[in-house]
Structures are given as structure tokens and as C-alpha cells.
Amino acid sequence: xxxxxxxxxxxxxxxxxxxxxxxxxxxxxxxxxxxxxxxxxxxxxxxxxxxxxxxxxxxxxxxxxxxxxxxxxxxxxxxxxxxxxxxxxxxxxxxxxxxxxxxxxxxxxxxxxxxxxxxxxxxxxxxxxxxxxxxxxxxxxxxxxxxxxxxxxxxxxxxxxxxxxxxxxxxxxxxxxxxxxxxxxxxxxxxxxxxxxxxxxxxxxxxxxxxxxxxxxxxxxxxxxxxxxxxxxxxxxxxxxxxxxxxxxxxxxxxxxxxxxxxxxxxxxxxxxxxxxxxxxxxxxxxxxxxxxxxxxxxxxxxxxxxxxxxxxxxxxxxxxxxxxxxxxxxxxxxxxxxxxxxxxxxxxxxxxxxxxxxxxxxxxxxxxxxxxxxxxxxxx
Numbered sequence: 186x187x188x189x190x191x192x193x194x195x196x197x198x199x200x201x202x203x204x205x206x207x208x209x210x211x212x213x214x215x216x217x218x219x220x221x222x223x224x225x226x227x228x229x230x231x232x233x234x235x236x237x238x239x240x241x242x243x244x245x246x247x248x249x250x251x252x253x254x255x256x257x258x259x260x261x262x263x264x265x266x267x268x269x270x271x272x273x274x275x276x277x278x279x280x281x282x283x284x285x286x287x288x289x290x291x292x293x294x295x296x297x298x299x300x301x302x303x304x305x306x307x308x309x310x311x312x313x314x315x316x317x318x319x320x321x322x323x324x325x326x327x328x329x330x331x332x333x334x335x336x337x338x339x340x341x342x343x344x345x346x347x348x349x350x351x352x353x354x355x356x357x358x359x360x361x362x363x364x365x366x367x368x369x370x371x372x373x374x375x376x377x378x379x380x381x382x383x384x385x386x387x388x389x390x391x392x393x394x395x396x397x398x399x400x401x402x403x404x405x406x407x408x409x410x411x412x413x414x415x416x417x418x419x420x421x422x423x424x425x426x427x428x429x430x431x432x433x434x435x436x437x438x439x440x441x442x443x444x445x446x447x448x449x450x451x452x453x454x455x456x457x458x459x460x461x462x463x464x465x466x467x468x469x470x471x472x473x474x475x476x477x478x479x480x481x482x483x484x485x486x487x488x489x490x491x492x493x494x495x496x497x498x499x500x501x502x503x504x505x506x507x508x509x510x511x512x513x514x515x516x517x518x519x520x521x522x523x524x525x526x527x528x529x530x531x532x533x534x535x536x537x538x539x540x541x542x543x544x545x546x547x548x549x550x551x552x553x554x555x556x557x558x559x560x561x562x563x564x565x566x
Contacts, residue, residue, distance in 0.1 A: 214245050216333055219292045224300050224343070227311060228319075235320040235356075240297050240339040244327040246360065246401040247288030249472040250427055252465045288400070291333050298342035305350065316350065318379075323357045330361035344370045353378035358424065360385040360401050362410035368417050375419055383455070384411050385424040388433045389442050396476055397429070408449050415450035422518065423451050427459035428502060430487070430494060431480045434458075440509055447513040454515050456506045458494045466492075 219242070226237045244251065294300075305312060315321060323329050329340040347355055348370055355378055357364065357371075364371075364382060374380050388394050389404045414421045423446045428434045446454065461469060466488070474481040487494060507517040 214289050214291060214332070216337070217290060217292050218295045220296045221294045221300055223304050224294060224297045225304050225312070225315070225321075227315075231325070235322050236315055237322045237325040238297070238301070238329075238343060239324065239326045240294055240329050240343055241327045241331060241333055242292035242294070243287050243290055245288055245291055245331045245333065246328055246398060248398045248401060250397070250429065250459055250465060250469050251287075252460060252462055291331070293333055293337050294339055295337075297339050298346050301343055301346045305346070316352065318352055318354050320354045320356060321347075323355065324359055328359050328361060329357065330359040330363040334361075334363060341367050341370060344374055348374040348377065351377040355379070356381045356383055358383040358385065360398075360407060362402055362406045365410050365413045368413070368419075371414075371419055372417060381420045381422055382414055383422045383424050384414075384451075385426065386442065386446065387425055387428065388438060389445050390433075390438065393433065397432070404445075408445055411446065411449040411451055421449075421451045422453045422455060425454055425456040425506070427457060429459050430498065431483065432477060434502065436505065436509075439506065443506075443509055443513050443515060447515050451515070453518045454506070454510055455518050456503065458499050458502055460493045461488050462492050 224238050224240070226239075228234055228236065231237050305316070308316075323340065323343065329343075334340050344357075344367060347353060353374075355374060357380075359382070364384075371380060371382070384407055386404060386407050387397070391403055391405070394401070394404050411421050411423070425439070425442060428439070433439075443454065459469075461484075470481070470484065473484055493499065503517070503519070510517045
């Protein structure tokens with residue numbers, strides 16, 4: 186399969202929004218070329234305090250817990266509207282259920298670099314905030330270094346554009362060691378702007394990782410990438426996200442993970458418990474029933490009324506991660522506040538301890554999602 190060229194820097198053809206077109210296949214994955222009106226998503230779009238760029242729509246890693254599956258449906262619907270009814274591309278988008286299409290039908294934003302150049306050159310008040318240092322995340326909904334990047338190099342082209350500017354604040358989030366291919370661009374970007382690479386890793390157990398993230402790189406491969414990035418002078422953090430209740434949340438497992446990433450030289454970690462929004466729920470709960478059947482009824486209770494774990498669990502998890510991270514010289518970063526302060530006073534029950542990080546509930550308490558509790562950060566009823 187040959188890579189189709191990106192549009193030249195001065196091309197405006199992407200404004201005509203050509204219909205998506207097939208680029209090729211890789212085993213059971215189909216790549217579809219698309220052209221975006223723009224690639225910068227501002228805080229008013231993300232609902233967060235940052236900007237984002239996603240060079241791809243859909244993600245071949247197909248992690249069972251991925252929250253971003255909902256993004257694929259809207260793009261697929263728009264693409265189908267642009268295609269002829271007998272188009273093979275339209276048929277390919279319709280032949281799979283939405284949750285599976287997300288990981289097997291990948292949209293490649295061929296004009297991403299050209300669109301970004303034009304958006305940044307506009308110098309309007311909105312873009313001025315970004316150029317003034319507001320945070321820009323590359324890879325919030327799909328991994329920017331998923332297998333498609335090896336062929337199409339859209340993420341590299343986007344980083345090349347960002348490296349032309351000074352004073353930016355850029356964060357690249359991935360779970361792929363392919364990121365080290367772009368050390369030269371990352372070094373150039375980091376010399377002119379603040380740059381951090383966040384590597385996602387939730388367990389060092391290779392067998393467990395393969396069950397949860399069947400197509401993602403191994404934990405050891407990610408560790409090697411972290412080490413190379415750190416040795417090259419790039420700031421690296423680790424996203425221990427999401428922590429899966431009853432699966433990846435034991436204190437021993439989390440301490441092992443923290444010890445390995447600390448040895449790799451990373452500067453900080455982030456952590457949060459699993460959230461199950463509707464699109465993710467449709468994929469994760471059947472996966473859970475197949476792979477961890479004894480946990481399925483407990484999850485059904487715990488997530489019956491909310492898309493997140495109860496406050497007692499989340500507060501205990503963050504307290505544990507903050508304490509364990511501090512022991513290993515790894516600060517736990519959250520949105521502007523320390524983990525201890527973020528949940529101070531919000532979690533009912535007794536104070537969590539290092540050995541028992543989540544306060545437990547009385548046995549048999551089945552009120553809403555409080556039926557899931559964790560004396561040792563492990564599920565019980």
C-alpha cells in the first residue's frame with residue numbers, strides 16, 4: 186500500500202472537502218483518506234482547559250476501555266453522506282458495528298499539516314491564545330502514533346509545523362514506541378517550546394496487558410521508549426489511565442508499575458479510575474463478561490447510575506498513588522491541584538492508608554454504585 190501525498194503548504198484544495206477515499210488495507214484494518222476543515226479543537230470544543238489535535242479518527246489499538254469510540258460515529262456518518270450509495274468505502278463503514286468500526290476503519294486526515302499551517306497563520310484572537318502558551322494536546326481521542334502513522338506520517342508533519350513556532354506548550358500522548366522515530370522533530374520542538382510526552386501504561390503484566398489492550402505495544406516496549414525519550418532530554422510523564430477496578434488496581438501491581446517507570450527516568454505520573462460513558466460501555470461490558478465474568482455483576486452495580494466509580498474509591502486511589510509516587514520520587518499531577526487536595530473532604534468513611542488506600546463499606550451495602558468497594562483496591566461485594 187502506497188502513502189498518498191499530503192497537500193502542499195499553499196494548497197487550498199482541502200476547502201472543497203473531497204469525499205473520503207480508500208487508502209489501503211492492513212490485515213483487517215482499512216485506512217480511509219479524509220480532509221478536515223481544521224484540526225485545532227479549542228477549549229470551547231474540548232470542554233477542558235486545553236486545545237487538541239487528532240491526526241486520525243479511530244484507533245487500531247482497540248483498547249477495550251477506550252472512551253473515544255463515540256467520536257467515530259459522527260465522522261462515519263458525515264463520510265457516508267459524501268459518498269455514492271454504491272461506494273465500497275460507504276459499504277466498508279456500514280458493515281461493522283460502531284464499536285468495532287472505531288478500531289478497524291481508520292480515517293487519515295491527509296491535509297492535517299496544511300490545515301494547521303493555515304489556522305496558525307490566521308493570527309486571530311482565538312489562535313493568539315494558543316500561540317501565547319495555552320496547552321495543546323496531540324492525541325486526545327486517538328493515538329497519534331498508532332500503526333497508520335508508520336505509513337502516513339501525519340503526526341510527524343503536524344509536529345513539523347508546530348516546531349516552526351516558539352513559546353507553545355505541547356503535550357503528545359501515546360502508548361506507542363513509534364514516537365522515538367521523531368526524536369529529531371521533538372528535540373527541535375522542545376528547544377523552542379515547552380514539550381512533554383505522555384506515555385500511557387496501566388500495567389507491567391504482559392499477559393494482562395494483552396487481554397486488555399490486544400493490539401497495543403507491550404509494556405516493555407513502552408518502557409524502552411520512555412527511557413530513550415528521557416535520555417534525549419525530553420520531559421516524559423506516564424498516564425496510568427484508566428486504573429481498572431478489580432483488574433489493574435492492586436497496590437502491588439501499581440507499585441511495580443511506578444517502580445519501573447521511575448527507573449526509566451520519567452518526571453511525573455497521572456492516574457484516574459475507569460470511566461464508562463455510553464460508547465465505551467457498549468464495548469467494555471461485553472469484554473468484561475467474556476474475560477472477567479466474576480466482575481461483570483459488580484461493575485453493573487458500581488456503574489449503574491454514574492459513568493465513574495464512587496468518590497470513596499477515586500479519592501482512595503489518588504491518595505494511594507500520591508503517597509506511593511512520592512516514595513519513588515514521582516509526583517502525581519492532576520488538573521491544577523495535588524491529589525490530596527483535590528479530594529480533601531469529599532470522600533466519606535475513614536481516612537485511607539498506604540496499605541489500605543480505599544476506605545471500605547459495610548458488607549452488603551448495595552446502594553447504587555457504592556456496592557463496589559476496595560479494602561485493598563480490589564473489588565468485593
